[in-house]
Amino acid sequence: MVKSVTLREAWSGEADCLNCSLRTSVLFAGLSEADFQHIHDPIDQFNLKPGTHLYHVGDAAEHMFTVRSGILKLVQYLPDGSQRIVRIVRTTDVLGLEAMLEGMGYQHAAIALHASEICRFPARIVRELAASNPELHRELIARWQRALNEADAWLTELSTGSARQRIARLLLRLVDGERDQCQLFSREDVGAMLGITTETASRTIAEFKRQGLMREASTNQFTLDVPNLKRIAEE
Amino acid sequence: MVKSVTLREAWSGEADCLNCSLRTSVLFAGLSEADFQHIHDPIDQFNLKPGTHLYHVGDAAEHMFTVRSGILKLVQYLPDGSQRIVRIVRTTDVLGLEAMLEGMGYQHAAIALHASEICRFPARIVRELAASNPELHRELIARWQRALNEADAWLTELSTGSARQRIARLLLRLVDGERDQCQLFSREDVGAMLGITTETASRTIAEFKRQGLMREASTNQFTLDVPNLKRIAEE
DNA sequence: CGAGCCATTGAGCGCGCTCAAATCCCGTGG
DNA sequence: CCACGGGATTTGAGCGCGCTCAATGGCTCG
Numbered sequence: 001m002v003k004s005v006t007l008r009e010a011w012s013g014e015a016d017c018l019n020c021s022l023r024t025s026v027l028f029a030g031l032s033e034a035d036f037q038h039i040h041d042p043i044d045q046f047n048l049k050p051g052t053h054l055y056h057v058g059d060a061a062e063h064m065f066t067v068r069s070g071i072l073k074l075v076q077y078l079p080d081g082s083q084r085i086v087r088i089v090r091t092t093d094v095l096g097l098e099a100m101l102e103g104m105g106y107q108h109a110a111i112a113l114h115a116s117e118i119c120r121f122p123a124r125i126v127r128e129l130a131a132s133n134p135e136l137h138r139e140l141i142a143r144w145q146r147a148l149n150e151a152d153a154w155l156t157e158l159s160t161g162s163a164r165q166r167i168a169r170l171l172l173r174l175v176d177g178e179r180d181q182c183q184l185f186s187r188e189d190v191g192a193m194l195g196i197t198t199e200t201a202s203r204t205i206a207e208f209k210r211q212g213l214m215r216e217a218s219t220n221q222f223t224l225d226v227p228n229l230k231r232i233a234e235e
Numbered sequence: 236m237v238k239s240v241t242l243r244e245a246w247s248g249e250a251d252c253l254n255c256s257l258r259t260s261v262l263f264a265g266l267s268e269a270d271f272q273h274i275h276d277p278i279d280q281f282n283l284k285p286g287t288h289l290y291h292v293g294d295a296a297e298h299m300f301t302v303r304s305g306i307l308k309l310v311q312y313l314p315d316g317s318q319r320i321v322r323i324v325r326t327t328d329v330l331g332l333e334a335m336l337e338g339m340g341y342q343h344a345a346i347a348l349h350a351s352e353i354c355r356f357p358a359r360i361v362r363e364l365a366a367s368n369p370e371l372h373r374e375l376i377a378r379w380q381r382a383l384n385e386a387d388a389w390l391t392e393l394s395t396g397s398a399r400q401r402i403a404r405l406l407l408r409l410v411d412g413e414r415d416q417c418q419l420f421s422r423e424d425v426g427a428m429l430g431i432t433t434e435t436a437s438r439t440i441a442e443f444k445r446q447g448l449m450r451e452a453s454t455n456q457f458t459l460d461v462p463n464l465k466r467i468a469e470e
Numbered sequence: 471c472g473a474g475c476c477a478t479t480g481a482g483c484g485c486g487c488t489c490a491a492a493t494c495c496c497g498t499g500g
Numbered sequence: 501c502c503a504c505g506g507g508a509t510t511t512g513a514g515c516g517c518g519c520t521c522a523a524t525g526g527c528t529c530g
Contacts, residue, residue, distance in 0.1 A: 076391045079469045084391045100376055141335055144379040151386035156311045156319045159394045195395055200518055234314045435486055
């Protein structure tokens with residue numbers, strides 16, 4: 001049981017949801033103070049180092065998770081053993097929605113790409129709260145729809161067109177709107193997201209750097225030339 | 236308003252849900268006879284010819300649909316105008332789940348690939364029924380999860396690997412388990428599903444035919460050599 | 471300081487794309 | 501019933517992008 005050992009090591013305490021700085025943007029935004037008092041099960045927090053598994057494909061889905069900070073990848077494996085990254089999740093996103101359906105297993109492996117902070121709560125309490133709380137209920141559905149939109153966008157934006165286009169679109173999807181900053185990850189992961197090889201990912205990124213489309217502030221931390229990347233992305 | 240004209244022409248009557256032959260496998264399986272009596276809005280049936288739009292991207296999502304027979308594609312368009320098919324839906328599948336969220340537009344265009352029979356019902360009645368009926372509610376969530384699994388599989392199975400592999404996987408996904416039969420569609424659509432060109436789709440299918448992996452019973456109706464296609468699909 | 475991992479770069483090849491032509495299929499109208 | 505026309509499918513030829521295999525260089529950590 002690699003998972004539980006890992007998570008035990010990563011445990012950083014019980015969460016204080018009522019005073020959570022993310023509360024207004026997170027799944028439980030619609031809950032009242034009274035609702036929280038009905039939650040007797042613990043909500044735990046974890047710190048994940050890059051590369052750590054949060055859960056594996058097929059693990060019994062008994063918890064749901066929210067991302068407080070960081071990025072994780074959701075991975076599926078092909079019969080030949082290679083991996084394909086089907087989505088990434090970031091701050092305020094929810095992992096493990098499938099736990100809403102009792103008896104399900106997780107459909108992906110969830111692995112931290114950068115150092116991440118995660119809150120974990122039993123799916124059972126979400127099921128119970130959702131039954132009586134229409135607002136939470138609506139929020140859950142909206143999350144599902146968002147995941148579906150992400151999945152579709154992943155297909156149309158990140159698995160279509162030339163390697164140059166795909167990389168440009170990925171960068172634009174990762175960029176922080178304010179500062180034109182973007183934190184990248186290993187070339188292998190970039191390749192697995194875009195359906196290209198590690199070498200092609202590396203070559204293309206290196207070329208972008210030479211062309212001044214991205215400047216590396218520190219390791220894998222880039223400042224992007226957004227307008228020109230947009231031009232490449234759209235054709 | 237191409238859509239409404241088209242649909243008006245295709246109208247084939249009001250549905251008789253209580254006696255529907257699909258009732259046990261369809262979204263409303265959990266509804267009681269009493270529930271149906273509370274439905275005052277009409278549930279209409281349509282017959283769609285191949286190529287007909289059921290709805291377009293961005294149309295106000297006010298109805299949901301179930302497929303009684305046939306196949307439809309869900310399409311998204313890229314900035315350069317080319318299309319990408321992100322999913323297909325078949326008998327007993329639901330279209331337009333996004334209508335559960337008020338004020339949403341449809342995320343795709345839905346277009347019939349073969350002649351299809353469709354039931355259409357106002358999303359409002361689903362929202363109302365779901366609020367009081369946990370079984371319907373659970374069923375909706377299960378549908379959402381299924382759509383998400385489909386989207387992920389589309390990415391890992393149909394957008395990864397060589398053209399031969401992708402075509403083989405598509406065929407196996409379409410095959411009827413009983414008779415090893417499979418009804419295909421235009422090479423252009425096959426290409427748009429797999430992220431390859433029409434010509435490559437055509438070439439590969441033609442080669443499969445020559446190799447005896449598929450025999451054409453009638454136009455686009457094939458009998459498959461399932462075991463050997465499985466071998467190709469898995470590498 | 472050495473070991474190991476990761477990014478980068480090189481060389482060569484093959485799959486799938488592009489552009490184009492030929493053929494087939496099928497409905498339509500004479 | 502057959503000739504015709506238009507669209508889809510198939511096939512061809514040639515090229516280029518991205519893959520494969522391999523070597524090199526840079527960075528981190530023990």
